[in-house]
Amino acid sequence: MLTKVYGSAVFGVDATTITIEVNIDKGIGYHLVGLPDNAIKESNFRIAAALQNNGYKIPGKKITINMAPADMRKEGSAYDLTIAVGILTATSQIKSENLDNYIIMGELSLDGSLQPIKGALPIAIKAQEEGFTKFILPLQNAKEAAIVKDLQVYGVENIAQVINHFDTGEPLEETIVDTRTEFYNNLEHPEFDFADVKGQEGIKRCMEIAAAGGHNIILIGPPGSGKTMLAKRLPTILPPMTLREALETTKIHSVSGRMREHVGLMAQRPFRSPHHTISDVALVGGGAYPQPGEISLAHNGVLFLDELPEFKRTVLEVMRQPLEDREVTISRARFTVTYPSSFMLVASMNPSPGGYFNDPDAPVVSSPAEMQRYLSKISGPLLDRIDIHIEVTPVPFDKLSDEQKAENSVAIRARVTEARSLQTERFRESETINYNAQMGVKQIKKYCKLDDASKDMLKNAMERLNLSARAYDRILKVSRTIADLEASQEIKGHHISEAIQYRSLDRDGWLG
Secondary structure, eight states, rough: EEEEEEEEEEETTTTEEEEEEEEEESSSSEEESSSSSHHHHTTTHHHHHHHHTTOOOSSSSSSEEEESSSTOOBOSSTHHHHHHHHHHHHTTTOOOTTTGGEEEEEEEEEEEEEEEOSOOOHHHHHHHHOOEEEEHHHHHHHHHHHTSOOOOEEESSBHHHHHHHHHOOOOOEEOOOOOHHHHHHTOOOOOGGGGGOOOHHHHHHHHHHHHHOOEEEEEEOHHHHHHHHHHOOOOOGOOOOOHHHHHHHHHHHHHTTTTOOTSOOOSSSOOOOOOOOOOOOHEEEEEEEEEEEEHHHHHTTTEEESSSGSSSSHHHHHTTHHHHEEEEEEOOOOOOOEOOOEEEEEEESSSTTTTTSSSSOOSSSOHHHHHHHHHHHHHHHHHTTOEEEEOOOOOHHHTTTOSSSSOOHHHHHHHHHHHHHHHHHTTTTOOSSSSSSOOOHHHHHOOOOOOOOHHHHHHHHHHHOOOOOOHHHHHHHHHHHHHHHTTOOOOOOOOHHHHTTTBBGSTTTTOO
16 A cells, blocks of 8 residues: 655755655565665664554565655654654554645654654745645644644644544644744843943944944954953844744754744844854854854844954854855755855954053063964954954943943834834835845945045045955945934934944054
8 A cells, every 4th residue: 555644854944845655565674765864764663663662563564665756865853753654554554534734744752752853944834835734743843833824733742642633533732823922922031231331332332333234343352341241232232033034033943953942933133152163164054964054043143253363264264255145055966055144243352362452561461463463363354344343442440330320222222223224114125135234236326325525534544544345335334324323314424434433453553
């Protein structure tokens, strides 16, 4: 008897429906074909034990299982439940009515209980697109899949529930999630707050500008000046994610298996802070079976690289293209996958190996040559892609001991959100541009027009600082954001002058 059961495979952030064909014939043998990996090939041992421990068995006949399309590589253990249901149905141990309406996925333990799978959300999206009406999967992933409309999602704890559902009609409990209510109820209540930061008003202003325009920023200063503290609080002033951004972010974390159990939609912007020993593959994604890297896990959020010069140069250089294109493409001999990577880069660094800059009283003093060698670990092209460079100085004692509360994140976020709403309206006709940092050449030319005085000011700065064409674009984008924070339609001279100040590493004599 031939039976077809449907599962799904995830490639990149999208899913492809897989047909599991099970044929029972005379003879003895177990044949699994269709380019399965080792985890799938080992499934027969897990399935046999799970069925045996629940009163069923794999019959002693010739079983041929094909995973179609047969020329596509399949990986992972999530097909255990799909294959088990196919075997039980093909051997008439359970009924097979309406099986064509189901997508079935899950990893089996030896006692028949189900383990969570990766990629439940993209699988559910694909199932709904292709007309499937029901999705059976492990209970831990049910809320994640249930955010897809017009798809009945059943979270189960063991294979016995699935068998009883098909064989005796025992109903499964449907998981229902009101996506919008779930999203708005879980908007972040920040653990960190800018009110905790003493002093550093100029740096807070830079962080506000960076958040308002989605600009990359690098903080340069000695140890203990507050760089990491400021960076960790940046997500608290970013505008709340839109529902579309939340879905995009949840898909990536679902594919990588980073979703917490019993969590539906991610409402918090991701904040990723990898250690400086990270490899280039771990940062941008890849591997034999490509997985999203840190830059994709930070999509719609913040990627914080602490102590930037300590990262390997090759690791930093592979970020150059994703910073421009806001996506990363990973190519292999047989396939290519693309992961989105639209993130805000926040980097911090000491100005010298000893950590102190131009301070004769510092415990460790580095020579100008040592400082130059240390800074040269970061390439010019990478620095060009960072819009704002700002020096962070230590906070004096009178500021640290001041009991007066600083402005909190809620107040700053209100201004940032207002500026972002102006940008949303400005770019409403574009599908790929949502805020100023994403502007291309055409948009810069259209929305960043300068008067003669501002042009002269920028020309002098370009010549004096020997800035590149990319730095010129960055200054215009930042000045557009500063104008948006003031709700100004035009970019004025003081907007340009402030934006020029935020190119510290371009200034001659920065090393003193």
